[in-house]
Amino acid sequence: MGNFFRGSIGKSYVIQAVILLLFLGPQSNEWKAPNDADKLVNPYQVNTEILGKGEKTYKQLCSVCHGNKGKGDGVAGSALNPAPSNFSKERVQSQSDGAIFWKLTNGKTPMAGYKDILTEEQRWQLVTYIRELGKIKKK
Numbered sequence: 001m002g003n004f005f006r007g008s009i010g011k012s013y014v015i016q017a018v019i020l021l022l023f024l025g026p027q028s029n030e031w032k033a034p035n036d037a038d039k040l041v042n043p044y045q046v047n048t049e050i051l052g053k054g055e056k057t058y059k060q061l062c063s064v065c066h067g068n069k070g071k072g073d074g075v076a077g078s079a080l081n082p083a084p085s086n087f088s089k090e091r092v093q094s095q096s097d098g099a100i101f102w103k104l105t106n107g108k109t110p111m112a113g114y115k116d117i118l119t120e121e122q123r124w125q126l127v128t129y130i131r132e133l134g135k136i137k138k139k
């Protein structure tokens with residue numbers, strides 16, 4: 001009987017923890033890349049030519065939501081919830097290249113993942129360009 005009692009207390013803690021997580025889940029809307037993503041390293045060169053290529057892809061596919069300067073103010077982005085990220089913010093720029101690469105590769109509703117749309121090289125060029133957008137604001 002004692003064991004049964006302890007067992008059911010244990011279970012009720014688990015149930016409470018699950019309820020707590022369900023409750024907190026939707027409130028913490030922070031999008032986090034898995035820790036492993038930090039280990040991804042850009043295997044390509046970073047130079048002005050690459051930056052130009054990243055900018056071109058960005059203007060074609062991303063600026064509609066994230067805005068021309070990456071401030072999250074693109075025309076198609078204004079109605080979205082969550083709003084498109086502002087790349088000039090520390091919250092984005094403090095993430096590793098790997099985390100940013102992982103996010104634009106995998107996407108998260110309402111943003112598509114670009115794994116099958118862009119080559120790996122093009123996705124790294126975008127990471128390079130997102131870094132550049134981060135600098136624009138500091139200038």
Ligand code: HEC
Pocket residue numbers: 029030031057058061062063064065066076077080081082083084085086091092095100101103104108109110111112114126
């Ligand atoms: C349909 C609109 C839309 C398009 C197009 C789009 N995004 Fe996004 N993006 C979003 C939204 C919305 C979020 C925020 C998601 C969240 O925080 O849950 C986001 C978040 C991100 C993030 C994560 C930044 C952070 O907050 O940590 C990156 C990186 C990103 N987008 C890159 C891109 C790139 C690169 C492209 C173009 C190839 C692109 N996005 C195109 C809507 C879009």
